[in-house]
Amino acid sequence: MSRKHSIIACLVFVVLTLAIAGMGYRAKTDIENVVTDQFNHQQLLLAQKIADDITGHFAFLRTCLEGLSLMWRGETATDGMPWLAIPAFYNIFAEWNVAALGVLRPGRAEPVFYDASGAPMPGGEFCTPACLQAFTDKPRMGRIAISRVFVQEKGPLTGRRLVAMTMPLADEAGNVGGLVLVVDAMAVAARYAHNIRSGQTGYAWVIDDQGVFLDHNEADFIGHESLAVRRERDPSIDWSRLTWLIKDRIMAGQRGMDWYVSGWHRGRLGEIKKFVAFCPVPLDAGDDPGNRWAVALAAPEDEVQGLIGWLMVREWLIVGLFELVVFAGFVTAMHFALRWSNTLETEVDKTARELLGAQEKLIRAERFAAIGEAAARLSHEIKNPLMLMGGFASQVRRHLPQDGTDAEKLGIIETEAKRLETLLNEVRDFTRPQPPRIEPRDLNETVGESLALMAEALKARGIVVEKRLDPDLPPVPHDEARIKQVLLNLLKNAAEAMDSGGRLSVATALADGRVTVAVADTGGGIPEAVRARVFDPFCTTKESGTGLGLAVCQRIVEDHHGDIRFVTSPVGTTFTLELPADRPEGKQDGR
Structure with a gap:
């Protein structure tokens, strides 16, 4: 190669390097913008889902109140009110975070409250003046209203932030009474928001109409005003942007995405820029449009963009190394092309x-x-x-x-x-589904126990069982209960395919680091019309079947990092369950 060609090659190499670097930087910027926008939209969808769940929670309680109102009208003349003893109501209320049920008898001044067992609750003013006003100041019969969040100052729910759902009613004489549900606002918020994770470390928080945390990842924040508790923890941070964001956007009922600066995140300290998505939770939009909560999800910016930046740096290093290798070994590269x-x-x-x-x-x-x-x-x-x-x-x-x-x-x-x-x-x-608890166990023993459970049913159908269990199988990582569920389902299906008796064969084997369990019957085979949909939910050929058995089996096997397949013909069907002989690296208990 001449000097001239060498200079030209060097110039081409330099120009190519600069061009790739420029395109790489622009690609990094574009990818960061796209990924950030997608991440924020995903956070917004999560926030909306939490808001919809909370709204649906109160909608269900409205339905319960309407059902109770029918019984209230039918039992106002009965002192014992026996419908209050129906356990179903209290089971529902306990499950749906109702702290107390109040019953206002016609003409009485205050309601009597009952706990989740149906017993009267001693002490405690569960109904605020605004709540009592719903029954005294031009009550709207049958109209369910939801109060603003209030704090119980005495009684068994002291310190809890509660919401009262009131429903004025009247008896045949026109005397006003009604029903009150006292709902634990903190429990409702925690139920739908506390375990939500955005990205790797992002979390959700919920505030009420006064800006007080109903739920937050930081337990000591709950029950405190959202801005004041942050300033108290770290007064050195400039909270002006978050103050504007909460007062002018989040508490104003807006739905959107933004960012703010915090002083910590899950144990990390220092100024951290966070992306946040938020949406309102309207509780009583009819008479009190300001009665709303807000849900927000926040995640640190570096969590979203840091990984992209590191990947791009690695990409540039690889590209640069590749150029050097190509420039130095062009002839060798052509030889191996x-x-x-x-x-x-x-x-x-x-x-x-x-x-x-x-x-x-x-x-x-x-x-x-x-x-x-x-x-x-x-x-x-x-x-x-x-x-x-x-x-x-x-x-x-x-x-x-x-x-x-x-x-x-x-x-x-x-x-x-x-x-x-x-x-x-x-x-x-x-x-x-619950994640399996995978531990090394004797798979032959699991198969044997499954056959023992089905022995009487198989004998009653005149089915002969043939076992070929490999005695040299090593301990196989599996959840005994889940795999037994799969085997029982396959054995039951095989038995039902042989109404007039037949032969059922169960075999285990080890090959290439995989353990197989084969269940074969001599039934009439699977109809061709449904073979492609055998593992689909609700696919069944039985009049009383749910069609979920094989779908659940497939999900359990996939949770074990295994495979399930079948072959079928008019003379029988064989289902083969395949599991790894060793626990997959980095996998513990199915997670």
Whole structure:
């Protein structure tokens, strides 16, 4: 290579380096802006979800009050008010953070309050003057109002921040009475916000209409005014931007994204810039539009942008090293170009297959998530009314002659309510799975115990069981209860496929660091129309099945970092469960 060519090559190298550096810097800036915007929008979606959950919480309590009002009108003439002894109401109230139920009898001055067990609560002024005014100052019958947050100064709820839900009612004579629900505002806020995490360390906080923390990651902040408690902890920080943000945007009922400077974050000290997303939680927009809470999620800026910056620096170093290698070893690189090309083609094909597999899993996960959310919503909306109907049917049946047709019908209602409750519990288990507790255990023993549990049912169907368990299996990391659930489901399905008897084969084996459990039957096989959807939720060929069994099995196996598959034909079906023989590195107890 001549001197001229060397100079030209050096100039090209320098120009190329500068161009790549410039493009890299611009790419870093663009990526930071895009990632920051996406992160803030994700925080905003989380904040809106928390706000919707809190709003839905009070909407459910409104429904409960409306149901209680019907009983109040029917029982105002009864001194004992026996409907107050129905446990279903108090179970619901305890679960939904109701601290006390107040009943104002017609013509009385103050309501009597009852706790979650139905017993009268001694002492404590649970109803503020504004609350009592709802029954005395031109009461609006049947209108449910939600009070501003107030602090209980004496009694069993001293120091708690509460909200009163009032519903004025009148008896046939026009005497005013009604119902009061005293709700623990702090408990409601913590229920939906406390365990929410944004990014790696971001957290949510909730303030009421007075700017007081109802929930925060810092426990000593809860119950204190949000700006004052921050200034008290670190007066050296300039809190002006956060003051403007809370007073002019967050407490004004706005929804949006912004940033502020704090003096700490989960144990870190010093000035920290945080991204924040916020939205309002309207409680009583009708008569009191100012009665609203606010939800915010905050995460440090460096958590979002620091990783991007480090990755870009590493990318620049790699690019620079690559240029030096190319400049110094151009001839050698040309020699290996063909070999690299072939290797690259192989890797591209492999990566393409992996991406296609990942895409299919992602599409399935999104579909499952949508189904799970809808199922969880339906379960939530149905279960409580179902419990009430079953409880009411039981109460009424006990007061009827047991040999009458009405008692028989009520018994059917109780039985069907319990069956539907079992179905809803299965839906809950599918949509809210618990992480497995994976420990090395004897898999053959787990298989044997599962077969023992099904032995009587298999014998009753005339099914012959053939076991081929590998005695040399090492301890296999698995959750015994979860894998037993999978095996029982597969054994039950196999048994139901062989109504007239048959042969059931169960075998374990070890190969290439993976342990397999094969369950084979001699039934009629899986219909071709449903084979592609066997692991989809609610896919079933049984008249009484829920269609969740195999979907739950697949989720449990995937939580074990394993795989489940099947082959089927008109002469039988074989399901194969595959688990890693060793615990995956960095994985503990399924997490």
